[in-house]
Amino acid sequence: MTFEELKERVxxxxxxxxxxxxxxxxYTSDLLSDVMGHCGDESVLVTIQNxxxxxxxxxxxxIEAIVLCHDRQPPDDxxxxxxxEGVGIMTTPLSQFAVSVKLADLTPSAx
Amino acid sequence: MAPSEIVRRAVAAGMDGIAxxxxxxxxxxxxxxxxxxxxxxxxLYGMEVQTAEEVHTLALFDTVELALEMTDWVYAAMPKxxxxxxxxxxxxxxxxxxxxxxxxxxxxxxxxxxxxPETATKVHELGGLYxxxxxxRANHSILGALGAIPEPMVESxxxxxxxxxxDAVELSRTADEAAWLPKVGDYAVTRSSDAHxxxxxxxxxxxxxxxxSVAGLKAIFAAKATRLSPRLTSF
Numbered sequence: 499m500t501f502e503e504l505k506e507r508v509x510x511x512x513x514x515x516x517x518x519x520x521x522x523x524x525y526t527s528d529l530l531s532d533v534m535g536h537c538g539d540e541s542v543l544v545t546i547q548n549x550x551x552x553x554x555x556x557x558x559x560x561i562e563a564i565v566l567c568h569d570r571q572p573p574d575d576x577x578x579x580x581x582x583e584g585v586g587i588m589t590t591p592l593s594q595f596a597v598s599v600k601l602a603d604l605t606p607s608a609x
Numbered sequence: 610m611a612p613s614e615i616v617r618r619a620v621a622a623g624m625d626g627i628a629x630x631x632x633x634x635x636x637x638x639x640x641x642x643x644x645x646x647x648x649x650x651x652x653l654y655g656m657e658v659q660t661a662e663e664v665h666t667l668a669l670f671d672t673v674e675l676a677l678e679m680t681d682w683v684y685a686a687m688p689k690x691x692x693x694x695x696x697x698x699x700x701x702x703x704x705x706x707x708x709x710x711x712x713x714x715x716x717x718x719x720x721x722x723x724x725x726p727e728t729a730t731k732v733h734e735l736g737g738l739y740x741x742x743x744x745x746r747a748n749h750s751i752l753g754a755l756g757a758i759p760e761p762m763v764e765s766x767x768x769x770x771x772x773x774x775x776d777a778v779e780l781s782r783t784a785d786e787a788a789w790l791p792k793v794g795d796y797a798v799t800r801s802s803d804a805h806x807x808x809x810x811x812x813x814x815x816x817x818x819x820x821x822s823v824a825g826l827k828a829i830f831a832a833k834a835t836r837l838s839p840r841l842t843s844f
Contacts, residue, residue, distance in 0.1 A: 529663055530663060530719075530720070531661070531663065531688070531719060531720045534688070534719070535688075547748070548748070549748045549749075551718060554696045554697055554718060557693075557696050558690075558693070558696070583696075
C-alpha cells in the first residue's frame with residue numbers, strides 16, 4: 499500500500515508526505531516501548547503519540563508512516579524530524595480502533 | 610548544557626537551590642555537585658525516571674551516591690539498545706570542569722520497565738522525594754497517560770506520607786496554576802524550568818520557607834506551602 503492509498507482508507511490529512519513508503523503491515527499502540535519491541539518494518543503505526551520520540555522509534559523499527567488519531571496535531575519538532583528521517587505523518591479524526599478496522603486486511607506487524 | 614554553566618546561570622538568577630534531573634540517569638550529578646559546592650549553591654541530585662507507563666517522574670535525593678544508586682536500579686530495567694546519537698542526540702558524561710569522560714551507550718530516551726508503584730517504593734526506600742513531572746502536559750505526564758494520579762491501595766512502610774506514591778506534582782513553565790490546581794487534588798504543587806537548553810535555566814521557579822533538602826521539602830510539601838513563580842506565556 500502506498501501513503502496515498504493509506505490516506506484514502508483512513509480519511510487522513512497529510513502533514514508529512516512519504517511517496518516512497520511501502521506499507522505491508524500495521525501496528526496499533528500508544529506505548530512506544532511496546533512499538534519498539536514488537537512493530538516490524540515496512541509498516542504503519544496507528545497511535546495518538548504526537549511527539550518527537552515517536553519518530554525516533556519509527557527510525558529504529560523501520561516504520562514508514564504514522565497515522566495520528568483523534569486529529570492530534572504533531573508539534574513542529576516532530577514534523578521536522580519526520581521530514582529528515584523520511585517518515586510520513588497523517589492525521590485523522592478517527593480513533594485508533596476505527597483506523598485499525600479500516601486496515602484490517604493488512605498483516606499485523608510483528609517482530 | 611555544561612554543569613558549570615547551569616550553576617552559573619542559577620546563581621546569577623538568584624536561585625537558592627537547584628536539582629539536576631537528566632532523563633533516566635544521574636551520572637552527571639557528581640559534576641554538578643562539585644560546581645554547586647564551589648559556587649555555594651544548594652543542590653539536589655536525581656533523575657527524571659520514565660516509568661513503564663511512559664510517565665515522567667522526578668526522583669530527588671540529598672546525595673550523589675543515592676542518585677547513582679537509583680540510576681543503577683533504573684539502568685537494570687532499561688532496554689539493552691545502543692544509543693544512536695544522530696537520532697536521539699549525544700549523551701555525554703562530563704566532569705565539573707567540562708571535560709567529556711565518556712558517552713553513555715544506552716538509549717536514555719526510552720522508558721524503563723519499572724512501574725510507578727515500584728519506582729515510588731524504591732525512591733522512598735532510598736530516602737528520596739518522588740514528584741510527578743509536568744502534569745499539565747499531554748505527553749509523558751501522569752494525567753496525560755493515566756488520566757488520574759494513582760494512589761496505593763494499601764498503605765505500607767515504604768509509602769509514608771499518607772499513602773501516596775508522589776510527594777508533590779510539578780507544573781511546567783507555561784501551566785496556568787489556577788486552572789491546574791483543581792485537577793491535581795491533594796498534592797503540593799511545584800514549578801520548575803525543566804530546562805533542556807541553557808537559556809531556560811531558572812526562567813521559572815518555586816518559592817518556600819524552609820530548608821532546601823529532602824527533609825525540608827517533604828515538610829513544605831506536607832504543608833502545601835509552596836509558591837510558584839508566574840508562568841511563561843511566550844518563549
